[in-house]
Amino acid sequence: MAVTTARTAPAGAGTGGRGAALLRNRSLGKLVVLAVVAAVLVPVAHANWASGSWPHDLTVNLTEPLGKVSDWIIDNRDSHWLFTYFFGYISNAVVLSVRGVYLLFLAAGWAGVTAAAGLIAWRVAGVRLAVTTAVAFLVCGFLGMWVPTMQTLALMVVAVLASVIVGGLLGLAGGLSERTHRALRPVLDTMQVLPAFAYLLPVVLVFGIGVPAAVLATVIYAAPPMARLTALGLRDADGGVMEAVTSLGATARQRLTTARLPLARKQLLLGLNQTIMMALSMAVIASVIGAGGLGDRVYQALASVDVGAALAAGIPIVLLAVVLDRTTAAAGERIGAGHHETSPLRGARGWGLAAVLTVAVALAVRAAGRLDWPESWTVTIATTVNDAVDWMTDHLYSGIPVIGGTADWAAHFTTWILDPVRDGLQWLPWWSLLLIVAALAWLIGTWRTALTAVLAMAAIGVLGRWSTSLDTLSQVLAAVAVTLVVGFAVGIGAARSERVDRMLRPVLDVFQTMPQFVYLIPVVALFGVGRAPAVAAAVIYALPAVVRITAQGVRGVNPAALESARSLGATTGQQLRQVQLPLARPALLLAVNQGVVLVLAVVIIGGLVGGGALGYDVVYGLAQGDFATGLVAGVAIVCLGLMLDRVTQPTTRSGRKGA
Amino acid sequence: MRRRAAALLGAGTLLAATGCGAADMTKQASPYANAKGAKTVTLSVQSWVGAQANTAVVKYLLEHKLHYRVDTVQVDEVPAWDALSQGRVDAILEDWGHPDQEQRYVKDKKTIRPAGDLGVTGHIGWYVPTYFAKKHPDVTDYKNLNKYAGQLRTAESGGKGQLMDGSPSYVTNDKALVKNLKLNFQVVFAGSEAAQITQMKQFAKEKKPYLTYWYQPQWLFEQIPMTEVKLPTYKEGCDKDLAAITCAYPKTPLQKYLNTGFAKNGGEAAEFVKRFKWSTTDQNEVALLIADKKMAPEAAAKKWVDGHEDVWKAWLGK
Numbered sequence: 001m002a003v004t005t006a007r008t009a010p011a012g013a014g015t016g017g018r019g020a021a022l023l024r025n026r027s028l029g030k031l032v033v034l035a036v037v038a039a040v041l042v043p044v045a046h047a048n049w050a051s052g053s054w055p056h057d058l059t060v061n062l063t064e065p066l067g068k069v070s071d072w073i074i075d076n077r078d079s080h081w082l083f084t085y086f087f088g089y090i091s092n093a094v095v096l097s098v099r100g101v102y103l104l105f106l107a108a109g110w111a112g113v114t115a116a117a118g119l120i121a122w123r124v125a126g127v128r129l130a131v132t133t134a135v136a137f138l139v140c141g142f143l144g145m146w147v148p149t150m151q152t153l154a155l156m157v158v159a160v161l162a163s164v165i166v167g168g169l170l171g172l173a174g175g176l177s178e179r180t181h182r183a184l185r186p187v188l189d190t191m192q193v194l195p196a197f198a199y200l201l202p203v204v205l206v207f208g209i210g211v212p213a214a215v216l217a218t219v220i221y222a223a224p225p226m227a228r229l230t231a232l233g234l235r236d237a238d239g240g241v242m243e244a245v246t247s248l249g250a251t252a253r254q255r256l257t258t259a260r261l262p263l264a265r266k267q268l269l270l271g272l273n274q275t276i277m278m279a280l281s282m283a284v285i286a287s288v289i290g291a292g293g294l295g296d297r298v299y300q301a302l303a304s305v306d307v308g309a310a311l312a313a314g315i316p317i318v319l320l321a322v323v324l325d326r327t328t329a330a331a332g333e334r335i336g337a338g339h340h341e342t343s344p345l346r347g348a349r350g351w352g353l354a355a356v357l358t359v360a361v362a363l364a365v366r367a368a369g370r371l372d373w374p375e376s377w378t379v380t381i382a383t384t385v386n387d388a389v390d391w392m393t394d395h396l397y398s399g400i401p402v403i404g405g406t407a408d409w410a411a412h413f414t415t416w417i418l419d420p421v422r423d424g425l426q427w428l429p430w431w432s433l434l435l436i437v438a439a440l441a442w443l444i445g446t447w448r449t450a451l452t453a454v455l456a457m458a459a460i461g462v463l464g465r466w467s468t469s470l471d472t473l474s475q476v477l478a479a480v481a482v483t484l485v486v487g488f489a490v491g492i493g494a495a496r497s498e499r500v501d502r503m504l505r506p507v508l509d510v511f512q513t514m515p516q517f518v519y520l521i522p523v524v525a526l527f528g529v530g531r532a533p534a535v536a537a538a539v540i541y542a543l544p545a546v547v548r549i550t551a552q553g554v555r556g557v558n559p560a561a562l563e564s565a566r567s568l569g570a571t572t573g574q575q576l577r578q579v580q581l582p583l584a585r586p587a588l589l590l591a592v593n594q595g596v597v598l599v600l601a602v603v604i605i606g607g608l609v610g611g612g613a614l615g616y617d618v619v620y621g622l623a624q625g626d627f628a629t630g631l632v633a634g635v636a637i638v639c640l641g642l643m644l645d646r647v648t649q650p651t652t653r654s655g656r657k658g659a
Numbered sequence: 660m661r662r663r664a665a666a667l668l669g670a671g672t673l674l675a676a677t678g679c680g681a682a683d684m685t686k687q688a689s690p691y692a693n694a695k696g697a698k699t700v701t702l703s704v705q706s707w708v709g710a711q712a713n714t715a716v717v718k719y720l721l722e723h724k725l726h727y728r729v730d731t732v733q734v735d736e737v738p739a740w741d742a743l744s745q746g747r748v749d750a751i752l753e754d755w756g757h758p759d760q761e762q763r764y765v766k767d768k769k770t771i772r773p774a775g776d777l778g779v780t781g782h783i784g785w786y787v788p789t790y791f792a793k794k795h796p797d798v799t800d801y802k803n804l805n806k807y808a809g810q811l812r813t814a815e816s817g818g819k820g821q822l823m824d825g826s827p828s829y830v831t832n833d834k835a836l837v838k839n840l841k842l843n844f845q846v847v848f849a850g851s852e853a854a855q856i857t858q859m860k861q862f863a864k865e866k867k868p869y870l871t872y873w874y875q876p877q878w879l880f881e882q883i884p885m886t887e888v889k890l891p892t893y894k895e896g897c898d899k900d901l902a903a904i905t906c907a908y909p910k911t912p913l914q915k916y917l918n919t920g921f922a923k924n925g926g927e928a929a930e931f932v933k934r935f936k937w938s939t940t941d942q943n944e945v946a947l948l949i950a951d952k953k954m955a956p957e958a959a960a961k962k963w964v965d966g967h968e969d970v971w972k973a974w975l976g977k
Contacts, residue, residue, distance in 0.1 A: 074741070074763070099690035151691055209738050210747045211690050290732045290742065292691060300733050303706040304950045305853045386953055397861055407861070414814035521853055529823065529849045529858040530815035607827075609854040610815065616827060616848055623828030625737035 030442045038435050045431045054430045054466035061464060066628035073205055083206075091212040094158065098211055102154035109371035110141055112362030113150070119354035121323070125330030133327070136319040143381065145294065146373035149316045152283055152293035155211060156276070156320075159218040159283075163275045167223035171230020171271070175264075176256070181231055190638075191224045193645040195601040196285050198634035201621055204289050214283070214291030222279040229271030233264025269332035276324045277513075284317060284515035285605075288622060298517045307389045307521050308382030314518040321513035393525040410532035413478075418531050422474035426467050433470075434458060440647045444589075453646035456639040465636040471613035472603060472640060475531050479538040479599045484592060487543050491550025491591070492576065501551060508544035516541055516605055524609050534606020534615070542598035546591045553587020554580050593648040600641050614640070691730055700921075700928045701730045703739040703748040706826060707852050708878055712945035713752040713777065715956035717935055719964055720971055725927050735828040740916075744770040749921040750932050753777055754914045755830060765916075772922045774915040778936035783830065783874045783908035785822070785888040788859075791868040792886035800889045801840060808843040810868050816845040823871040824848045825855040832904050833872055836890070839905045844870070856950075859883060876939040878946035934974045941970065 048055075077083050105113050114137040122130035140149040170188075174181040200217055207213040237260045245259040261268075287295030297313035365371060398405030404412075425433070437457050442450035460469045494501040519540060523533040557580045565579045581588070607615025614633045621630015700721055704714045718729040734742055740760040742748045764771040787798055797803045808820030815821065822844045824833050833846045849855035855871070856879060862869045863883045873885065890907035897906040915932065922929050941963070948959035964971060 077745075078768075095690045102691060154690070204738065208745045208747060209734055209742045210732070287733070289738075290734055290747070292730075292732060296733055300704065300711070300731075302851070302853045303704075303733065304708050304711060304953075305856050306950075306953055308953065309955075382953060393861070394864070398865060411814040419814075520851075521857055524854045524857040525861065528813070528861065529847065529854050530813070532814070533854075606850075608850040610847060610849045612848060612850075616850060619850060620827035623735035623737065623826065625741060 027443050031439065034435065034439055034442065042431055042435075046429070053426065054461035054464075058462060059464040060462055062632055063628040066631055070205055070625075070627040077208075087206055090216075091207055094212040094215045097158045098154050098215065101157045102151060105150040105154060106371075108358070108362045109365045110137075110146055110373045111365040111370070112358060114138060114141075115361040116354075116358040117323070119357055121327050123350050123354055125327050125334075129323075129326055129330060133323045136323045139319060140316040141373045142377060142379050143312045143315060144378035145297065145313055145316045148292075148294045148297050148313065149320070152295065152317070153320070155215060155218075155291060155293060156279055156283060159215045159222065159279045160272075160276055162215065162219045163222040163279060164226055164272060166219060167226025167228075167271065167275060168230050168268075170223070170227035172234070174227065174231035175234025175260075181235070184227070184231070188224045188228050189645075190642060191220070193597055193641045194221075194638050195604050195641060196221050196282050197288075197601070197604045197615070197618055198637040198641075200286070200289050201618065201627060201630040201634055204622070205627055209290035211291060213289050214286035217286055217289070218279050218282040221282045222275045225274035225278060226271040229267045229274065230264065233267030233271075234260050236267070237263045266332055269328060273325060273328035273332065276328060277321065280317065280321050280324070280513070281515075284517060287517075295515065295517075298515050302517055302521060305521055306382060306386065307518070308385035310518045310521070311385050312381055314514050317515055318510055318513045322509060389522055389525065393522070396526060406526040407528050410527035410530070410536075413535070414530060414532050417478050418474060418535070421477055422471050425470040425474055430461060430466065437643060437647060441643075441649075445646060445649055449646040449649060453643045456642040456646070459639045460636050460643075463632050463636055463639075465614065465617075465632065468613045468617065468633075469636050469640055472600075472615065472637075473644075475535055475538075475603045475606070475611060475613070476596065476600050476640075476644065479535040479542070479603060480592070480595050482535070483539050483542045483546055483595045483599060486539070487546030487591065487595065488550050488588070490543075491547040492554055494547060494551040495554035495580075496572075496576075504547065508547060511540060512544040516602055517608075520605070520609050529610035531606070531611050533609045534603055534611030537606055537609070538599040538602035541602045542595045545598055546595045549587055549591040549594060550584075553584035553591070556587070557583045589648070593645065596644045596648050597641065600637070600644060604637055698726075698926075698928070699728045699730060700750070700925070701732060701748045703734045703742060703751050704731050705736055705739065705753065706733065706828065708946040708950040709779075709876055709942055710753045711949055711956055712942050712959070713935075715949065715960040716937075716945060716963060716971075717752060717932065719957060719960035720974065721928055721931065723964075724975060725931060727928050735826075737828070740764060740771070743916060743918050744768065746918050746920055749918050749925065749928075750774070751916045752932070752935070753779070754916055755781055756911050756914075770919050772917050772919050774917045774922065774933045776936060777913040777915055779876055779913050779939050779942055781874060781876070781911045781913050783872070785833075785870060785890065786873040786885040787868065787870050787888060788863055788866075789884040789886045790863075790866055798888070799886055801842070801891070804870070804888065805843045807868070807870075811844070811870050813847070815847045819843050819845040820870065822846050823855060823858065823869065825872060826850065826852050829872075829874075830908075831872060832898065832901055832908070835902055835904050839903060840891075876943055876946075878943050878950050881943065881947055882951060930976055931974055934976060936974075937970060941967065 048057075108116065114134050117137050118130045118134035121133040137149075140146060170184060174184045196217070199220060200213075203213045203217045203220075207216065241259055241263065242255065245255050250258065283291060283293065284295035284298060287293070287299040290296075294313045294317050298310045298317075301307075301309035301313060396406045398407045428436075434454055434457055438450050438454045441453035460466060490504070494504050516537060519537055520533070523536045523540075527533040527536055561579055561583060562575060565575050570578065603611060604615040604618065607613070607617070607619040614637050617633030618630050618637065621627060621633060702714050702718065704710055714731055718731065721727040721729050732742070732748055734748070736755070737757065737760065739748065739751050740757060743751055744764045765773060785801070792799050795807065798807050804820070811820035811822075812818070813821045820843060822833060822837060822842075824831055824846050825848070827848065827850065829852075836842075837844050837846055849858060859869065859871060859879065860883070870888070871885075873879075879885075891905055893907045893909045898904055898909070915935070917925070917929060917932065922933075925932075945959050945963045948954045948962060949956050952959075954962070
């Protein structure tokens with residue numbers, strides 16, 4: 001996910017003064033319509049179901065049917081044709097491909113893989129990145145993580161390849177046909193809002209735990225950006241060029257392969273980049289269902305409360321993310337620059353040299369009998385890290401004069417913010433919440449987004465997860481509030497000072513790619529068990545995206561507007577309040593939207609540290625094989641995500657995740 | 660062009676992978692198994708450290724004395740049974756009793772075979788730290804717990820006392836117990852054992868009182884002495900109706916289970932796992948090295964193996 005959001009700066013700056021007035025009028029109209037609808041419907045609802053919480057009569061209990069489905073699957077998994085002739089093939093194919101790639105890596109040995117990675121980076125992105133790449137791979141070895149890194153990489157290669165094929169085909173269909181595109185868009189939108197944790201369960205039900213399930217979950221998560229960007233690239237093909245190609249008498253297929261696809265190369269590469277990032281973040285979450293590799297190391301370290309060991313497995317993930325991101329991004333930029341190499345090593349010759357060098361290195365190491373990473377070459381960082389974490393928690397947990405310890409803050413935060421918000425939400429009559437959702441979604445979007453949001457919210461009630469979902473919602477709201485306050489402040493700071501920005505960049509990179517599991521234990525050590533650590537983890541995770549989007553939005557404000565304000569003698573504070581922030585409004589809205597989606601994803605994982613509510617139900621479902629509980633909670637999370645996305649979604653979707 | 664090559668390659672692997680017959684979902688080994696022609700055994704590890712200790716020692720001995728390659732996968736308890744039946748893992752070394760799964764996989768489908776006792780007896784209960792029990796001796800009977808609800812309150816427990824439960828994968832009747840015994844307590848789920856241990860350590864550092872669901876054998880007792888709270892005695896069958904339950908948890912002799920295929924064809928490794936049986940003290944020794952001394956499981960296993968040749972010689976059957 002690392003730099004996913006970094007490139008999503010919205011294109012246009014905000015609406016002018018006249019537009020704002022018009023907008024206000026239209027908003028008023030919408031509210032009036034809503035009020036009329038409410039006046040008709042609420043008395044009916046209230047008369048029939050007066051309870052504050054979602055009325056019991058309007059719920060559907062899915063426990064039994066879902067339990068039956070899961071029993072049927074387990075009983076028939078070994079014999080039914082659906083499994084033996086369909087899912088079984090998929091499963092076997094995944095296992096075999098991952099195995100093939102893994103064996104290839106093992107055969108190349110550590111030196112061969114490092115050389116190959118470095119040389120590929122050299123061909124694609126130049127010498128500097130080649131060195132970085134090689135060093136990154138060596139660091140993975142030094143941390144004692146060579147084998148898990150190779151396992152994760154093997155899984156990634158297969159998952160990314162599958163995502164690119166699936167996403168590419170979907171994108172192709174959407175790019176060529178307007179109708180498919182219209183049908184596809186809401187599906188892709190929805191898939192991108194879903195917290196990954198929510199759909200681990202259905203995959204596990206069919207494939208059982210292990211690599212096939214992990215790969216499929218990853219594909220579901222990572223394919224949408226590829227599909228979206230492919231479609232975007234094809235649709236945006238330069239009209240002039242297309243016309244020229246058509247006038248030359250090219251057939252539809254020729255037009256596609258000779259003009260449209262090459263023109264869309266930049267978007268295709270950006271899609272690949274996003275897909276890789278998403279797949280990598282999923283590789284860790286999938287460790288919960290037995291994906292193995294680095295994620296599993298992080299997860300196992302968690303079990304023995306060993307932050308140091310978790311970090312040792314987390315760093316390779318960050319390094320892989322950075323290397324893969326920079327390499328694919330560099331490839332995209334090269335194409336964009338239309339730059340032609342003139343060196344004697346261009347094209348096939350350069351690649352040939354790279355291949356020869358790789359084979360030579362691999363053979364040399366094999367001959368020397370040093371194929372495996374030498375065990376004596378590992379550095380243990382675990383003790384140092386654990387000492388640091390212990391020191392921090394010892395000194396911060398409690399008893400600091402005046403400001404109190406982190407445990408006191410957490411308790412205050414829970415009692416003064418989380419509790420009242422949750423109780424307030426649960427106290428509100430159910431129909432009034434639906435009205436609020438409708439109003440918010442309609443004011444910011446269209447009547448269609450409003451309808452989706454209301455239906456999603458109602459579905460939660462129908463599933464019988466009303467009050468647990470409101471518990472989760474209260475955590476999301478609190479976390480988003482904190483994230484936005486801090487994120488806007490830091491983001492504005494970064495936008496105004498080049499130095500702050502430069503200092504922040506690596507920190508943001510690390511926090512965005514570091515698997516969330518790594519910081520679950522430190523947040524418990526600081527904030528105790530409960531909802532507060534879940535909120536803290538969510539804030540840490542969502543902050544980088546909000547900071548990035550805010551900084552880009554503020555910095556991207558039209559310089560002429562700023563210049564004229566300055567010439568009128570506005571102070572820096574006035575410039576910020578009256579020019580930069582209003583003009584950056586679309587960016588800020590996008591930051592809110594991204595903040596909400598990211599926070600939700602982690603608040604759910606907060607079920608592992610006492611966050612309770614929907615996250616706990618999903619964890620419970622996975623742990624107990626209780627598919628009814630887990631699936632229904634998963635669906636409720638999805639609905640909550642949809643609702644939150646629609647309520648915070650700016651009307652023009654100019655700069656959503658990856659598109 | 661490249662895309663077409665990729666598609667062909669994909670279709671090719673698919674065909675090669677599957678032949679043309681039915682795909683057997685019961686033979687789904689890990690893709691990382693048997694790499695480089697080594698004989699591989701895949702073990703499941705559950706999230707608690709005792710289970711890690713079992714696995715670490717078995718893994719060490721299999722690798723260094725019997726020359727197998729051992730893969731470990733972290734799985735929760737119930738999914739581990741599922742994985743075992745499908746052959747994704749070869750053995751579960753520590754099971755706390757799952758009658759439903761036993762019925763389904765051992766008795767009906769026969770895809771799993773019992774492999775005898777682990778040698779360790781497990782017990783679940785409610786515990787308070789001993790420093791607190793010493794100050795208030797009567798807290799160790801559930802009848803007096805309500806008196807202490809105020810002291811045991813946290814931000815998460817609402818106006819009531821907090822009874823901290825752990826991972827959702829653990830067997831627990833605590834919600835029903837609190838209700839049926841009319842206790843003024845709120846069960847707060849830590850969500851994972853790691854979170855629970857971290858919280859207990861923080862409480863202990865400040866000598867704060869707490870009440871928690873916990874179990875033996877467990878290495879944490881060496882670090883934080885805890886006293887069990889007496890619940891109404893367990894009698895055979897008193898836990899039949901989980902909603903109306905009012906009795907304590909039973910003592911469970913922990914069991915090992917093997918995938919049937921592995922039990923038949925696993926050779927030396929399967930025989931070794933069947934014979935593997937050690938004491939609570941031994942397990943705790945390794946668990947403490949892993950969790951408290953933060954040794955890598957492998958190093959902890961080596962340390963124990965070096966000092967207890969008399970114990971593990973018998974497992975090798977030589």
